[in-house]
Amino acid sequence: MGRKPCCSKEGLKKGAWTSKEDMLLTQYIKEHGEATGWRSLPKKAGLLRCGKSCRLRWVNYLKPGLKRGNFKPEEDDLIIRLYSLLGSRWSLIAGRIPGRTDNDIKNYWNTHLLKKLKAQGNEPRRHKSLAKHTRRRTREKANASSQSTKQKSNNKTKKRKNVGKIEENCNIEGKDQALAKTGTRNKARY
DNA sequence: AAAAGGCTCAACCGCAAGGTA
DNA sequence: ATACCTTGCGGTTGAGCCTTT
Numbered sequence: 001m002g003r004k005p006c007c008s009k010e011g012l013k014k015g016a017w018t019s020k021e022d023m024l025l026t027q028y029i030k031e032h033g034e035a036t037g038w039r040s041l042p043k044k045a046g047l048l049r050c051g052k053s054c055r056l057r058w059v060n061y062l063k064p065g066l067k068r069g070n071f072k073p074e075e076d077d078l079i080i081r082l083y084s085l086l087g088s089r090w091s092l093i094a095g096r097i098p099g100r101t102d103n104d105i106k107n108y109w110n111t112h113l114l115k116k117l118k119a120q121g122n123e124p125r126r127h128k129s130l131a132k133h134t135r136r137r138t139r140e141k142a143n144a145s146s147q148s149t150k151q152k153s154n155n156k157t158k159k160r161k162n163v164g165k166i167e168e169n170c171n172i173e174g175k176d177q178a179l180a181k182t183g184t185r186n187k188a189r190y
Numbered sequence: 191a192a193a194a195g196g197c198t199c200a201a202c203c204g205c206a207a208g209g210t211a
Numbered sequence: 212a213t214a215c216c217t218t219g220c221g222g223t224t225g226a227g228c229c230t231t232t
Binding site for chain 2: 108
């Protein structure tokens with residue numbers, strides 16, 4: 001296969017977003033919704049970005065209802081508990097913390113919580129990166145032995161099911177409501 | 191006042207999953 | 212059955228801000 005990275009196309013802009021780009025993206029999504037396909041969105045919206053970049057910008061920064069910064073102690077606590085259950089599956093963790101994005105939580109974990117826990121002598125066991133390592137392993141297997149597609153798809157569904165199971169198991173109750181208020185630490189670099 | 195080093199976080203990269211022709 | 216495409220995820224990077232000297 002050997003797919004090229006999507007941003008390698010000439011003429012596509014990289015790096016920090018300008019307020020004008022933010023505006024174009026927000027406006028387009030307001031008019032057409034998110035589900036129209038990220039790949040084609042930049043062109044339609046008049047942006048010189050790749051779809052991936054647009055999606056990231058929207059999901060992590062522009063999407064309405066996002067809280068930025070100002071993590072409360074309850075949220076810290078919740079993140080720590082979820083991490084101990086789920087490991088570094090930030091999207092799952094984010095799904096349980098309203099208004100927070102996976103990127104936000106990941107950053108917060110790496111820059112604040114990890115230090116905090118280390119200082120307390122509670123450094124969490126680093127989970128084997130479920131995401132990449134297990135995926136890679138399945139792929140290696142698949143390549144090594146010419147597995148049937150049926151088996152491959154079984155692996156896929158198995159993994160999906162496991163995710164579901166973990167989600168089921170981590171019934172972190174009640175806390176969500178306590179997290180409703182919006183933080184105001186927004187540094188708004190742009 | 192300014193240089194150096196540390197810290198934060200937005201954005202990028204590579205890869206796997208899932209879809210479809 | 213498979214080749215290729217898009218989407219979504221986790222890990223990592225680096226620009227720019229902040230703090231210390």
